Amino acid sequence: MNDDPAALSARIDRTNELLQRMLAEVAKTPSTHAIFVDAGYLYAAAGRLVAGTEDRRAFDLDAEGLIEALIDRARTIFADSRLLRVYWYDGARRRIHTAEQQSIAELPDVKVRLGNLNANNQQKGVDSLIRSDLESLARHRAISDAALLGGDEDLVSAVEAAQGYGARVHLWGIEAPEGRNQAEPLLWEVDSQRTLDLDFFKPYVSRRTAAAYEATAARPGREDVRFVGAQIAAKWLAARGRDSLAELLPGHPYLPGSVDQDLLVEAEGLLQYSLRGQADLRRALRDGFWEHLQAQY
16 A cells, blocks of 8 residues: 555655754764873883883873873864863782872873783783773763874774774874884774874973982972962963963863963972972962962953
């Protein structure tokens, strides 16, 4: 029996209407991205690039500043997307946080995931953690894009798992002084590739033998650091003006990487104390900076 033409036309119109409504809802749904950092790769490659060594004991890494720089870079690349969080994968004996890993875990929008360390200080289980998180987030449509900072060939399965659920995976690498520090099969599988160069990492990596301040310097209190942050904010506002302030405020609580680095360097000069690796003092510094600016807006 043939359908009545009028009824068939009505059903087609209804289907089209539902499709249009569905597409409109999809268009209103914001894209979401996350950053996945293999800390073992990061320390080795950045240490080699900036400090000339992969030995973590030989250099300091300002993880908080670097994470904020990565967030800032992702904000530029994924301009119409919001950050879910940064996943930081590292190894630890019996999966017990070190003091440094604990300070990283306390940062806003950061999730630390720990694999194990064997007797040779080699990470075990980190790749499987990355795969588990990537696959789960992609499967549940929690992310549309993943920025993966790593280089191990074992990450290929994590990339494939996420892509199988429709997420796009963007591989971020660290400039190698010579040759490559990322596996070719991994480069072949991802949706895009970017390399972060020496200038990107220089502000956040320094050899311990070239410390800028005496180790015996007294540690300042949080209120002292907060006050210095406010002082610097006042100078920044006087130099940049209210138009720059209006551009900066929507990014709260994050500062662009260049502003944050200038804030850190100037504060260390005023305090005569290194804030590298001092997560609580870095937060107090930014709090003082933001509080002054918001009070002036």
